[in-house]
Amino acid sequence: MADTATLRARNADFWARTAPGWIHQADRHDEIGRPLGAAALDWLRPQPGERVLDVGCGCGGTTAEIARAVAPEGSAIGLDLAEAMVAKARDRFTGPGGGGPRFVAGDIETLDTVPGAPFDAVYSRMTLMLLADPVAGLTAVRRSMRAGARLAATTFRDGRVNPWLPAAMLGAAAHLGPLPPLPIGDEPGPFAFADATRVTDLFTAAGFTTINIQAYDVVLDAPDDPEAVTEWLIEIGPAGAAYRDAELTTQGYARAGAARLLERFRTAGTGYRLPAGLWLITAHSGGTSTP
């Protein structure tokens, strides 16, 4: 396994290079990707007046949803490593005069506490398994919570229960330039939290209490539009940067390659059904909000 500094630099580079694809797909991802975090939002139930942090908020769709739940007195803050995605989130959701959710650019692993702390609740969708040093990142999250605050996060389980995720990359990659390094073992990546015991150990080491990890399955419903659906899946994945660098003809080959592998999830005339196997991770900050 590579050392933490290498993994952290790799993560920062990955998200800087992949951000344009996420920005391009922001509206589509908000719509199709909603089931990926719905169980965490249901568990968290943000209340009016609460102060909530969204870790790894991407282009801000989930932070905006939380902001609506805690309005008018509460606040929602989205934190993300990718400055371009934070800028896009502000464009999409920050109202005139600064109303609505707030967005902060930063690496959760290197912050002492997140600006706006202490938080009553923390939400995170599909991000925590990407941390180069998960204990450092989770400790910063926990330090940013008030005593007894609650956390709900979702991550992928493993590749066997998320077969569509590698399919888009594998179908596209043969047509594109070099991809970023693929994770090995426990290195950060979509399936780095596959082992629930490891996840419990990481949260325990970061000082969380009442840790609960529950498997649940959802289906992402996408329209019967192979061009759009394959482009969405390529652009938000490891082949996204190489795809955006490619010429239009090559992009077409990449989409066709991905579409062939995704065909088994498609019913012509109806659309795609992408099965996703997730963890719902819930925990509390424990008795103190300082380390």
Ligand SMILES: C[S@@+](CC[C@H](N)C(=O)[O-])C[C@H]1O[C@@H](n2cnc3c(N)ncnc32)[C@H](O)[C@@H]1O
């Ligand atoms: C898979 S995306 C999920 C985005 C969003 N939560 C969603 O579900 O649509 C992961 C996000 O986590 C961010 N991220 C990765 N590592 C991070 C870190 N160390 N600190 C803060 N954000 C990070 C990335 O920039 C990216 O936007």
